[in-house]
Structure formats: C-alpha cells, structure tokens
Amino acid sequence: MKVGIIGRTNVGKSTFFKALTLEEVQIEDRPFTTIDPNRGIGYVTVHCPEKEFNTKCNPHNSPCVGGVRRVPLEVIDVAGLIEGASAGKGLGNKFLSEAMEADALIEVIDISGKSNESGGPAIDYDPTKDIDMVERELVLWIKSIILKSRVRNNEDISEAVYKSLSGLKFRPETVRDAIKKNAVKTLDDFSAESISRFVLDHDKPIVIACNKMDATDNLKERMNKLKSRYKYDLIPCSAAAELTLKEAEKHGFLEYPENNFKITKDLNKDQTRALDIVGEIIKKNGSTGVQEILNHLVLETSKNKVIFTVEDEKKLCDGRGRILPDAYIVKESATPRDVAGIVHTDLVQKYKGAIDCRTNLKIKNDEPVKNGQILKIII
Numbered sequence: 001m002k003v004g005i006i007g008r009t010n011v012g013k014s015t016f017f018k019a020l021t022l023e024e025v026q027i028e029d030r031p032f033t034t035i036d037p038n039r040g041i042g043y044v045t046v047h048c049p050e051k052e053f054n055t056k057c058n059p060h061n062s063p064c065v066g067g068v069r070r071v072p073l074e075v076i077d078v079a080g081l082i083e084g085a086s087a088g089k090g091l092g093n094k095f096l097s098e099a100m101e102a103d104a105l106i107e108v109i110d111i112s113g114k115s116n117e118s119g120g121p122a123i124d125y126d127p128t129k130d131i132d133m134v135e136r137e138l139v140l141w142i143k144s145i146i147l148k149s150r151v152r153n154n155e156d157i158s159e160a161v162y163k164s165l166s167g168l169k170f171r172p173e174t175v176r177d178a179i180k181k182n183a184v185k186t187l188d189d190f191s192a193e194s195i196s197r198f199v200l201d202h203d204k205p206i207v208i209a210c211n212k213m214d215a216t217d218n219l220k221e222r223m224n225k226l227k228s229r230y231k232y233d234l235i236p237c238s239a240a241a242e243l244t245l246k247e248a249e250k251h252g253f254l255e256y257p258e259n260n261f262k263i264t265k266d267l268n269k270d271q272t273r274a275l276d277i278v279g280e281i282i283k284k285n286g287s288t289g290v291q292e293i294l295n296h297l298v299l300e301t302s303k304n305k306v307i308f309t310v311e312d313e314k315k316l317c318d319g320r321g322r323i324l325p326d327a328y329i330v331k332e333s334a335t336p337r338d339v340a341g342i343v344h345t346d347l348v349q350k351y352k353g354a355i356d357c358r359t360n361l362k363i364k365n366d367e368p369v370k371n372g373q374i375l376k377i378i379i
C-alpha cells in the first residue's frame, strides 16, 4: 500500500510527511521548498491482539507501542501544486505521476487561512480555493494523458485509455465503466474530462487533512463550512504538533502509544513549554489528527483491512517463536490466497489453505479475510 501526500504549496505537506515517517526532509515557510519527492515508511495503527490472548507480542514487521500495533506502508510527499500546474506552471506536473503511483491520497490544506494560493502570507484566505484548484489540476492532468491515448484500428477505446494511464493505479474495470457510463464513442475534450473525473472519483480515495488547526481561529466554523460543501472526508490536524511528539518519542522523552502522551524524562524549560503547547492542542481536539487521518484513509475511505499472520496457530508464533510477529494491510476483497502472496510471492504456489486462529477452523479460499483476523497459511 502506498499513500501520496499532495496539496497546494506551503500548506505543511512535508511536515505531515515527516510526522508520519521521521525522514529528514526540508521544511520551510516559503513556496516550493520540496522539489524532488520524499519517500518513507509510515504506519497505520490498530489494537494488537496480544491482550486478548493474554500474551506479550514479539513483533517482526510492525512495532507495538503500549498495545498499539504500527503496521507499515509507503508514504510519498511531492512538490506543491499551484493553479496551472497541469499546463506546466510552477514546478509543472511531472511530479504528479509520482504521487499518482499511490493507492490513496492525503490532500493537505491550510485551514488557518494564513497563507494564500501562491504560498505567501495571507489573512483569512479561503481554503476552498485550494481544494477546487487541486481537483481541477488533477482532472486536467489526467485528461491531458487520456487525450494522448493512441486508439489503433479496431482497438477498444478503454484498452487504449487504460494503456495511456498505466502506472497511475487505475483499474481496467474502472476505465471500462468510465467509457460505458459516459457513452464515449471518440476521445475529445469533453469525453476525456468525463473519463478523468470518473477514474479519479472511483480509484483515488482522498482524505483532506485540514492542517495548522493550532493556528486557526474558529476551527469548528471553518470545518463545518468545508464539510457542508464537499463530499470528501475532512479531518482537522496539526502536523507540527504531531512532529514534536514523534521527535520527542524518538529521543525517549515520552511515551506516545495513541492520541495522548506521557512524559518519561526530566525536560528543560523549552522542551516543557513545547510539550505544554502540544498538550493544549490535544486537550482541545482529542488528538493531533495526523494518525487519525492516515488510519481513516487506509481503513475507512479505502476500506482496507489489517490482518496478522502466524505459522503456529496454537502458540500464535512464527518459525522463530516470535508471538504475533507480522501484520499486513490488505485490500477489502483480499482472500487468504491473496494474503499468502502479500506475505511472500513463493507462498501463492505452495498455498493449500488458511486457518482462522481464533476459531481454529479452515477459512473458505474464495472468501475475503476479515479485519483483525489472525491467519495461519497452510502450505
């Protein structure tokens, strides 16, 4: 699973990315700080089943902090978008193809209204302009690719369009549906735009991260305004607050299993002040919102599931005795055989079936796995 972080320039995309991955990236209060994409590993958080089984896990691929399991996925942060990017303005649109390799997108906006369409300072700037601009630029960019499709004699239009969009993670059936539903006979400006909107709507789940909530007056009002206008899921956040906590956790100053933190070391005056501010933000909003956004995108909007795999269904361990070693993010439709392929490509050929470790019963091979299920793959 790969998640792309997109949005207008200077809204806090790289701060959000760093808060998720702790990769060293450039963060500055100016437009176009990021030029080349940043890539890293972020984590979806779920409850670890260790308590349910009265045991202590010994994770291999997914760290466990205070009973909260961190399940890895790829995250990519790209350059900022501005109006006209699809036609080459700003840093152009080359980087969009990298973001569009992602299965799902986090679109960061600045809910505070304190920066404008070019990333410069502002008072009460309306973020709906950015949401509309990003949507427009994505639609226009995909449309321009569709218009380059070369439909050969007797070739199905959907085949040609699908080929031209290859690498952008649109499903062939979605492209086919887009052409059928819009009754497309030839590719022109109008039909290409309809196809573009359709494939984006169906195959690129998006959550809007309403960032800089710490610097926002009337957050509730501003959120309500956006929620009444858009079909997207919108969640407020403070990437800066989350980054402070993640860095403090990395340096062993505190424990931060989920939503709230506990200081575990003596801190100096500045550190105490920084964490007091973050504490206030959490008290007001319940969390920094950053992890909630990633979890929501992966598990709710994109409807993925997290499953655990073991080799010994009684002891719940792998061949090395590690208890509940691995967790994976899988698609909604994933069957036990698909899970085998995610664990190791070799396992697909050897696959003979799977056992649900809670019931100790075999699972039907063609039935999708369930969220939170613990599986033993039989080979």
Ligand SMILES: Nc1nc2c(ncn2[C@@H]2O[C@H](COP(=O)(O)OP(=O)(O)OP(=O)(O)O)[C@@H](O)[C@H]2O)c(=O)[nH]1
Residues within 6 Å of the ligand: 008, 009, 010, 011, 012, 013, 014, 015, 016, 026, 027, 028, 029, 030, 031, 032, 033, 034, 035, 078, 079, 080, 081, 211, 212, 213, 214, 215, 237, 238, 239, 240, 241
């Ligand atoms: N108050 C506040 N400031 C933030 C937050 N997140 C980011 N910032 C600030 O916003 C500015 C831009 O942050 P970046 O992460 O570099 O923004 P970006 O969207 O990656 O910018 P480009 O790469 O230039 O498009 C920096 O000064 C950050 O410190 C936040 O949650 N709250």
Ligand SMILES: [Mg+2]
Residues within 6 Å of the ligand: 013, 014, 015, 026, 033, 034, 078, 079, 080
């Ligand atoms: Mg950046």
